Amino acid sequence: MEEKKLLKGNEAIAEAAIRGGCRAFFGYPITPQNEIPEYMSFRMPEVGGVFIQSESEVSAINMVYGAGGAGARAMTSSSSPGISLKQEGISYIAGAEIPCVIVNMVRSGPGLGGIQPAQCDYFQSVKGGGHGDYKMLVYGPNSVQECVDIMYTAFDKAFEYRMPIMILGDGMLGQIMEAVTLPPMKDFSNVPNAEWATDGTRYGADRRVVNSLYIQPDDLEAMNHKLFAKYDVLAEKECRYEEYLCDDADVIITAYGTVARIAKSAVDMLRASGVKAGLLRPITLFPFPCDRFARLAAMPNVKKFVSVELSMGQMVEDVRLSVNGMKPVEFYGRCGGNVMTSEDIAEYITKEGK
Numbered sequence: 001m002e003e004k005k006l007l008k009g010n011e012a013i014a015e016a017a018i019r020g021g022c023r024a025f026f027g028y029p030i031t032p033q034n035e036i037p038e039y040m041s042f043r044m045p046e047v048g049g050v051f052i053q054s055e056s057e058v059s060a061i062n063m064v065y066g067a068g069g070a071g072a073r074a075m076t077s078s079s080s081p082g083i084s085l086k087q088e089g090i091s092y093i094a095g096a097e098i099p100c101v102i103v104n105m106v107r108s109g110p111g112l113g114g115i116q117p118a119q120c121d122y123f124q125s126v127k128g129g130g131h132g133d134y135k136m137l138v139y140g141p142n143s144v145q146e147c148v149d150i151m152y153t154a155f156d157k158a159f160e161y162r163m164p165i166m167i168l169g170d171g172m173l174g175q176i177m178e179a180v181t182l183p184p185m186k187d188f189s190n191v192p193n194a195e196w197a198t199d200g201t202r203y204g205a206d207r208r209v210v211n212s213l214y215i216q217p218d219d220l221e222a223m224n225h226k227l228f229a230k231y232d233v234l235a236e237k238e239c240r241y242e243e244y245l246c247d248d249a250d251v252i253i254t255a256y257g258t259v260a261r262i263a264k265s266a267v268d269m270l271r272a273s274g275v276k277a278g279l280l281r282p283i284t285l286f287p288f289p290c291d292r293f294a295r296l297a298a299m300p301n302v303k304k305f306v307s308v309e310l311s312m313g314q315m316v317e318d319v320r321l322s323v324n325g326m327k328p329v330e331f332y333g334r335c336g337g338n339v340m341t342s343e344d345i346a347e348y349i350t351k352e353g354k
Contacts, residue, residue: 010035061089071197091130095212099158116337117171249278293322
């Protein structure tokens, strides 16, 4: 049954993962996501799951590889530098078509950076931060409730498409507390293991193999085409976004995650001052809502787009590719752990419009 609770973002992510079927968690401490492994450390044993604090982030992602390859609903979580260490393993997981869920509560960088919130891991997440041609289904939730809703179905999506899913949050989202409605616990006790899983039930010529090594170039090329055909299906079926007051807007602000909440308030401020602003919020960062951006760019009333980010400008490149020169695309951002206010965004729009 559903349950209402007041939870911190990191705790809600962990609880929603468990209710969505996660039974194997492997991680290593790093701020600002430490509440996720902390929560998993006592909840996993309560539901018959496995929690292991690994000796490193590299170990954690390879434990996910092994557990996921055996058919377990496995996940890991970390923050920016820790996700960087996981990149080789993520590429192996993508190449071997292993379902899993990865949470990145982004902190500011580059380097060790700071523990304050940022969105500077966008490129790493949506462009394939590891080696080779691969993508992940990447979500950018903007509230604790949306974290719950996405995480609850994330394992289903991972198994449907046999691929890693990433939840891209930030320090604000992980630390804020909001009232959430938690969904009921999913029951997988009578669900047979996946037919591809290396669970030791088949031997000899019938054995199952999970692999990302292809010696013959034609075999590896075919595998790449297979993966990208899957990504085309994602673009068709899984692309998600939210619009706010875009129908008559002169200026389209675009932002994702917690920044989109700040931008939405800026839209209200601008509207109150007579500026027709709207907001387009990507929910899936890959696949990116390219078609919707293009359709808005084709509208005669739209004069420009402004990408608002906690970075030096990353998502703005996908916005520009989507708009394809039809309208100007500007960038407004803060970085280093600094967070813009709604007033900052409104002031930028007003000044630039003069």
